[in-house]
Amino acid sequence: MHPLSEDMLEFHAATIPGTERVLCEELRELGFASVRLNRGGIPFRGTMQDGWRACLQSRIAARIQMLVARFPCRTPDDLYYGVQGIDWQTYLSQSQTFAVSAVSREDALSHSGFAALKVKDAIVDQLRKNIGARPDVDREDADVRVFAHIANQKAAIYLDLAGDPLNKRGYRKVAGEAPLRETIAAALLRMAGWDRKSPLSDPMCGSGTIAIEAALWASNIAPGLLRERFGFERWANFDAEAANALRLLRGALRGASRGTMPRIVAADQNADMVEAARQNARAAGVKLAFRTHDVLVNPPSGEKGFLITNPPYGQRLEMAPDFSRHFAAMCSRLHGWRLGILTASPVYQQAISAKPLHTTAIPNGGLDCTFLVYDMP
Ligand SMILES: C[S@@+](CC[C@H](N)C(=O)[O-])C[C@H]1O[C@@H](n2cnc3c(N)ncnc32)[C@H](O)[C@@H]1O
Numbered sequence: 115m116h117p118l119s120e121d122m123l124e125f126h127a128a129t130i131p132g133t134e135r136v137l138c139e140e141l142r143e144l145g146f147a148s149v150r151l152n153r154g155g156i157p158f159r160g161t162m163q164d165g166w167r168a169c170l171q172s173r174i175a176a177r178i179q180m181l182v183a184r185f186p187c188r189t190p191d192d193l194y195y196g197v198q199g200i201d202w203q204t205y206l207s208q209s210q211t212f213a214v215s216a217v218s219r220e221d222a223l224s225h226s227g228f229a230a231l232k233v234k235d236a237i238v239d240q241l242r243k244n245i246g247a248r249p250d251v252d253r254e255d256a257d258v259r260v261f262a263h264i265a266n267q268k269a270a271i272y273l274d275l276a277g278d279p280l281n282k283r284g285y286r287k288v289a290g291e292a293p294l295r296e297t298i299a300a301a302l303l304r305m306a307g308w309d310r311k312s313p314l315s316d317p318m319c320g321s322g323t324i325a326i327e328a329a330l331w332a333s334n335i336a337p338g339l340l341r342e343r344f345g346f347e348r349w350a351n352f353d354a355e356a357a358n359a360l361r362l363l364r365g366a367l368r369g370a371s372r373g374t375m376p377r378i379v380a381a382d383q384n385a386d387m388v389e390a391a392r393q394n395a396r397a398a399g400v401k402l403a404f405r406t407h408d409v410l411v412n413p414p415s416g417e418k419g420f421l422i423t424n425p426p427y428g429q430r431l432e433m434a435p436d437f438s439r440h441f442a443a444m445c446s447r448l449h450g451w452r453l454g455i456l457t458a459s460p461v462y463q464q465a466i467s468a469k470p471l472h473t474t475a476i477p478n479g480g481l482d483c484t485f486l487v488y489d490m491p
Contacts, residue, residue, distance in 0.1 A: 277345025313419030322391025
């Protein structure tokens with residue numbers, strides 16, 4: 115299929131657990147069709163160009179995958195012949211590389227590595243027969259990434275449009291010790307109910323991810339515009355006509371950005387981190403207010419707004435003894451503020467004087483974290 119075809123396709127926007135609801139909301143707002151709330155990822159429908167647009171515009175999705183086939187699958191042969199039913203020349207030429215990963219819950223294919231091998235063999239055998247040559251496998255930097263999902267006696271074969279995961283926006287020039295994934299930061303802003311107009315502060319900003327994502331969102335800058343290339347641009351069917359259509363789409367999205375922004379403050383006690391945040395914000399093309407100070411000494415002040423932050427965790431970062439308790443006490447004094455705190459520590463919920471509006475479990479950096487949202491009375 116040519117990328118400019120108007121045929122409707124099925125997509126899957128992958129995301130981390132806990133962020134499905136806000137991703138679903140985001141994709142609906144962006145105008146995609148048949149968006150459904152689903153655990154582990156959000157299905158939607160659209161043309162192939164809609165899939166590109168999702169890569170460019172979604173702030174929360176980790177990957178956008180396009181369904182290329184779904185078929186009954188009970189045995190390794192079912193998988194092999196089902197995958198052979200796909201026209202792989204559309205996506206792969208002999209000079210391109212590919213990689214396959216699989217998740218299988220089917221008894222006869224319970225070993226996911228074996229299922230991936232069957233998919234790979236089917237692709238290689240088809241191309242060898244049709245063009246007399248086979249593309250190589252490259253696990254690190256494949257041109258075409260294939261995902262097979264096998265469960266309930268059915269297989270679904272997807273191609274990944276993103277390439278590098280979508281959190282790799284391209285603006286993080288300097289990382290801190292424990293940077294938050296950009297897609298998680300974007301999800302937190304939505305989960306906290308930020309309206310893109312109220313002042314926002316991250317007093318422990320590290321490399322600045324939350325503040326930068328807030329500024330991008332408030333300015334309506336599509337996060338994918340900062341990326342040089344997506345996976346779908348490396349497929350065989352991405353010809354000059356498709357490249358031109360993508361240029362036009364990028365231009366239209368660029369034209370939709372807004373100049374006005376609320377006040378967004380990025381602060382940290384570590385001057386090197388503030389400098390990192392400054393460089394990253396410059397690379398992202400957004401303006402923030404930067405401060406170097408200890409949040410316990412200089413709590414957020416001035417116009418009330420949103421404080422959204424990801425405090426240091428004992429397990430990962432050096433922190434002052436009893437920091438969490440002191441920060442929680444400070445939060446309890448932020449009357450009239452909306453707070454959003456992503457933490458692995460139970461101390462905040464015990465020590466903040468209000469009841470959270472909602473709490474959401476979100477895995478982050480190998481830790482079971484919780485995002486706590488409060489309206490401070
Ligand atoms: C988990 S990191 C934040 C990571 C950040 N969200 C990012 O994406 O890079 C926590 C940050 O809190 C800062 N920090 C620790 N204690 C602080 C304090 N008392 N005042 C201000 N910042 C502090 C650390 O320097 C560190 O950069």
